Amino acid sequence: MNPLSATPRTALGRLPERSSADRAVLYEILDAALICHLGVVIDGSPRVIPTGYGRLDDTLYLHGSSGAASLRHGPSRDVCVTVTHLDGIVVARSLFHHSINYRSAIVYGTPSVLTGDEKLTGLRAITEQLAPGQWDTARRPTRKELAATTVLALPLAEASVKIRRGPPGDDAEDLALDAWAGVVPVRQTFAAPIPDPTLRPGIEAPPHITSRTRS
């Protein structure tokens, strides 16, 4: 796999030791999250919205209602997609060295609007990111539903990865202080599935749903 090459936007001015040029790490971060934060510029102002996404090879897929302002302004214009895993609260002896442990990926680019089979490929990737196994279980979209949905493809051509892990980085002279220091790990977990109140009796949650809670 090609390494991630730095551009003026992705080159990290600060704390370059926290960056990774490894494309496999980028994939790991993208594949493990459920939502991203999509940044667009509308009338000169930034707008950041949480939304679902998917990845297949070197393409990131986004979707939304065909009427959504964020997507109307997105195609053929620059967007920024950020995916963040919050892994821990870094508690230091000094307030200055308090921090967070995290893994984040930032992707820049100009998305294109997909049609036909490519649109279905994108929708499948987005569905399987959020709810693996559902593409082959739930009812596929009708022509009308497809028309109501815009699917965008963003090449993973300009991206950066930033990771902080491990204990706090207190100054040597602070190690003698009486204050506790360490990390409080933060986890994202799944609780037991809640059936839809209108679910017909006798329909159990399938293994691809129940297995998430155990993971």
Add this chain to the structure above:
Amino acid sequence: MNPLSATPRTALGRLPERSSADRAVLYEILDAALICHLGVVIDGSPRVIPTGYGRLDDTLYLHGSSGAASLRHGPSRDVCVTVTHLDGIVVARSLFHHSINYRSAIVYGTPSVLTGDEKLTGLRAITEQLAPGQWDTARRPTRKELAATTVLALPLAEASVKIRRGPPGDDAEDLALDAWAGVVPVRQTFAAPIPDPTLRPGIEAPPHITSRTRS
């Protein structure tokens, strides 16, 4: 409390039933999260970065290294701060109605750079958001550390709240399908604190740290 009044940026074109104009709901969403996603425009392109923040009354506080590009471009320019809680994966009988349950707040505005006592007030709010109880426990910042940190204040004047909760919204004609439908709840949890390897023997994690894991 004043309700949140709509502006062209905060008025929700789509799914207005998911919005809330209740300022107390805005506070709840902001106070319950650990990080936000900060959007800025740099050379015409959007940039979205995960970062810590804090809130006190109607002010949102942000901070970062005085050298960070996102903050150099932030003051006296528009920013967008988005806070998102992912609450569940909404599994529908149709792919079209798959969704996420979430609570999100989006704040727009032009931040100002704080100095003196206001800067300390902002730092305290940011610290207490991430690690409540640490402001009175850890070593306070030195003059040099303060100089290395930029603290911004963003008024909670232009903000919107969007919430989705509850079961999937399948079409009536799909209720007869055999597919399972419901919600997989998503939770953010804390694991047992991991002491810093250089922690001096005999220093136990204080209650304000250990209590998080139990919550």
